[in-house]
Amino acid sequence: xxxxxxxxxxxxxxxxxxxxxxxxxxxxxxxxxxxxxxxxxxxxxxxxxxxxxxxxxxxxxxxxxxxxxxxxxxxxxxxxxxxxxxxxxxxxxxxxxxxxxxxxxxxxxxxxxxxxxxxxxxxxxxxxxxxxxxxxxxxxxxxxxxxxxxxxxxxxxxxxxxxxxxxxxxxxxxxxxxxxxxxxxxxxxxxxxxxxxxxxxxxxxxxxxxxxxxxxxxxxxxxxxxxxxxxxxxxxxxxxxxxxxxxxxxxxxxxxxxxxxxxxxxxxxxxxxxxxxxxxxxxxxxxxxxxxxxxxxxxxxxxxxxxxxxxxxxxxxxxxxxxxxxxxxxxxxxxxxxxxxxxxxxxxxxxxxxxxxxxxx
Amino acid sequence: xxxxxxxxxxxxxxxxxxxxxxxxxxxxxxxxxxxxxxxxxxxxxxxxxxxxxxxxxxxxxxxxxxxxxxxxxxxxxxxxxxxxxxxxxxxxxxxxxxxxxxxxxxxxxxxxxxxxxxxxxxxxxxxxxxxxxxxxxxxxxxxxxxxxxxxxxxxxxxxxxxxxxxxxxxxxxxxxxxxxxxxxxxxxxxxxxxxxxxxxxxxxx
Numbered sequence: 242x243x244x245x246x247x248x249x250x251x252x253x254x255x256x257x258x259x260x261x262x263x264x265x266x267x268x269x270x271x272x273x274x275x276x277x278x279x280x281x282x283x284x285x286x287x288x289x290x291x292x293x294x295x296x297x298x299x300x301x302x303x304x305x306x307x308x309x310x311x312x313x314x315x316x317x318x319x320x321x322x323x324x325x326x327x328x329x330x331x332x333x334x335x336x337x338x339x340x341x342x343x344x345x346x347x348x349x350x351x352x353x354x355x356x357x358x359x360x361x362x363x364x365x366x367x368x369x370x371x372x373x374x375x376x377x378x379x380x381x382x383x384x385x386x387x388x389x390x391x392x393x394x395x396x397x398x399x400x401x402x403x404x405x406x407x408x409x410x411x412x413x414x415x416x417x418x419x420x421x422x423x424x425x426x427x428x429x430x431x432x433x434x435x436x437x438x439x440x441x442x443x444x445x446x447x448x449x450x451x452x453x454x455x456x457x458x459x460x461x462x463x464x465x466x467x468x469x470x471x472x473x474x475x476x477x478x479x480x481x482x483x484x485x486x487x488x489x490x491x492x493x494x495x496x497x498x499x500x501x502x503x504x505x506x507x508x509x510x511x512x513x514x515x516x517x518x519x520x521x522x523x524x525x526x527x528x529x530x531x532x533x534x535x536x537x538x539x540x541x542x543x544x545x546x547x548x549x550x551x552x553x554x555x556x557x558x559x560x561x562x563x564x565x566x567x568x569x570x571x572x573x574x575x576x577x578x579x580x581x582x583x584x585x586x587x588x589x590x591x592x593x594x595x596x597x598x599x600x601x602x
Numbered sequence: 603x604x605x606x607x608x609x610x611x612x613x614x615x616x617x618x619x620x621x622x623x624x625x626x627x628x629x630x631x632x633x634x635x636x637x638x639x640x641x642x643x644x645x646x647x648x649x650x651x652x653x654x655x656x657x658x659x660x661x662x663x664x665x666x667x668x669x670x671x672x673x674x675x676x677x678x679x680x681x682x683x684x685x686x687x688x689x690x691x692x693x694x695x696x697x698x699x700x701x702x703x704x705x706x707x708x709x710x711x712x713x714x715x716x717x718x719x720x721x722x723x724x725x726x727x728x729x730x731x732x733x734x735x736x737x738x739x740x741x742x743x744x745x746x747x748x749x750x751x752x753x754x755x756x757x758x759x760x761x762x763x764x765x766x767x768x769x770x771x772x773x774x775x776x777x778x779x780x781x782x783x784x785x786x787x788x789x790x791x792x793x794x795x796x797x798x799x800x801x802x803x804x805x806x807x
Contacts, residue, residue, distance in 0.1 A: 552680035
């Protein structure tokens with residue numbers, strides 16, 4: 242494939258999972274797009290696994306993405322490390338991992354790969370693209386890149402472009418990895434790799450995923466396994482323990498270079514193409530229905546960013562529903578606030594499917 | 603919103619009969635979308651709503667409506683000029699902070715506007731204020747002064763002179779009391795006033 246940067250990349254492997262049955266008309270497909278650290282395994286239990294897929298609460302029989310009715314597909318994004326080609330994949334020209342020689346990819350490239358996957362599966366159009374955070378960006382990108390192939394778009398806790406603050410947090414995460422001597426310019430495969438740097442990068446991420454109120458409720462100033470301050474730098478507070486645990490467990494499951502590439506893709510994401518067109522122009526002629534959901538305490542992807550997308554769609558005489566859900570969970574709310582999101586998503590999809598059936602009749 | 607239990611059906615019916623089939627309708631303060639979903643079913647309108655309460659927004663989406671969750675005082679600004687055939691402001695105006703701004707926005711985005719409001723000139727309200735010397739608590743104004751969502755108290759006369767000032771012409775008007783139509787002395791006898799209006803000035807200046 243030719244990437245947005247003009248660089249050629251291939252062959253590209255794509256890992257995907259599918260749930261529910263495809264109708265003979267192939268008109269009940271929902272494409273689930275995952276966030277930064279997610280993968281194709283969105284629902285159900287893998288053999289031998291103890292934890293279900295990352296969005297199991299949403300996907301299944303009778304759930305918001307009802308697999309009795311819809312054919313739900315989720316694929317790992319380009320640049321990630323869960324089966325789809327990324328920096329840790331083997332470069333066929335050298336027989337060694339790409340490492341830093343992997344080309345920089347964009348959200349548009351991720352969508353291009355998903356489109357090719359669907360084409361391979363014989364699916365021309367989807368009922369909906371849906372995702373939270375980085376997944377929401379892909380869902381929106383679909384509407385802009387393949388407007389005729391997307392009946393509806395559900396963007397959750399997401400944005401039309403990364404703001405300076407969002408880029409800033411990503412840059413700190415990248416610097417944490419690249420400052421670790423074990424990163425070795427990105428050629429660390431076969432060694433331990435930048436474990437400390439990656440852990441710090443993930444700790445920064447987790448700070449931005451929680452709200453100040455949520456953190457206060459979850460940890461407060463509680464101490465970890467001690468009655469009073471240690472007056473040292475071991476471990477005093479519960480919140481420190483939480484962040485260290487999140488950092489350490491991430492090291493075991495994610496590739497540091499993938500984090501560099503994916504955060505870069507997020508930072509490049511801008512539906513206004515650097516301000517050369519308005520958001521309204523970006524969605525011009527796009528027939529999709531839009532559902533945008535934001536969370537009151539999400540300060541990483543503040544609600545006004547989702548609201549701005551809904552406004553832009555409306556300025557084009559398009560159809561956009563917007564809902565801001567009250568939550569203390571911060572950005573993490575898109576994975577946690579099921580009870581509030583589910584009826585909105587389910588009803589929205591039902592309506593899209595109903596209109597689709599009527600158009601068929 | 604005042605409950606208006608007795609008048610609710612009559613209000614819906616009044617609006618229903620004045621809504622063109624298959625038109626584009628915006629309900630400002632749509633609540634749980636009851637009116638809009640009826641209009642969608644019976645008039646096949648393309649229905650949109652604006653609503654400030656999260657629970658109401660969820661209910662309205664469950665009814666299959668397009669809804670914007672937000673404050674009407676800021677939410678109309680992104681609909682293009684004249685993009686609705688009808689904008690409905692039913693039992694919401696008296697709770698707005700800046701009703702004139704929102705009404706002007708309604709006339710910008712809609713060709714016609716329905717306004718429904720509780721009429722403060724009702725004799726019970728006058729009676730309680732004039733003779734008992736108390737802030738009125740009536741069927742249309744059921745809340746004590748300290749917990750009322752209402753910010754504005756207007757009479758039929760107030761409204762009609764305001765409409766004249768704004769150059770909004772009423773195409774039709776109706777008055778209700780206990781679910782029934784009021785024909786004589788509406789300013790004194792109506793609990794609820796209903797107006798179908800259009801602007802007589804070109805707002806695209």
